[in-house]
Amino acid sequence: MLEISLPKKLKKTLEKEASDASINLAAHIVKKLERITSPAEYINKKKLKAGLPILVDFVSKLPGVSIIASEVTRDAYWWIKFDIDSSHPLVWRVIQELSFVFNSIALSDPLPTVFKPSSPPPYLNGGPEEFLSWVVESTYNYIDPTWIKEAIENVLPNPIDDITQWDV
Structure with a gap:
């Protein structure tokens, strides 16, 4: 498991987005990253x-x-x-x-x-x-x-x- 420290403002924004989407913060971040990250191949x-x-x-x-x-x-x-x-x-x-x-x-x-x-x-x-x-x-x-x-x-x-x- 990767652990990262997020800047305070970014973390607050992501937490709000995750809350609005009714998912936890980690799941929200993964979902965002999957949309913008190319498959390894x-x-x-x-x-x-x-x-x-x-x-x-x-x-x-x-x-x-x-x-x-x-x-x-x-x-x-x-x-x-x-x-x-x-x-x-x-x-x-x-x-x-x-x-x-x-x-x-x-x-x-x-x-x-x-x-x-x-x-x-x-x-x-x-x-x-x-x-x-x-x-x-x-x-x-x-x-x-x-x-x-x-x-x-x-x-x-x-x-x-x-x-x-x-x-x-």
Whole structure:
């Protein structure tokens, strides 16, 4: 049995959550950890490093997208940062599709990803044409980027680099 000391505020919060759920504190903590911890057979950083370029290549084929950077972090999360050409005729359609697939493809079982804008302070730099970029990142560690690519490719217009497929 593992014993840990929790900071006072965190312990109080977890105790309240456990009480509201009518379970004991240990069971509540285990339940929370099970939801965010990958099974041991999926803990493979080499797979993440091999899979990220596959997802990056897929995202780079979207209309108006140019990749800035991507990384697998030390703690086995990953992210992709890219620009979407604000003058591209499909800019808002691409943003809408990416928002759907990465943030809410299935409300009952969403992908462990988030798609969001990223910008340095506008008052120090300039407008969105030059300084607004976009990020997709995993929200759980050890999530295989290849699996994410496979999950979204059947939902996005196909083939993704054919702009005629992006018409509503």
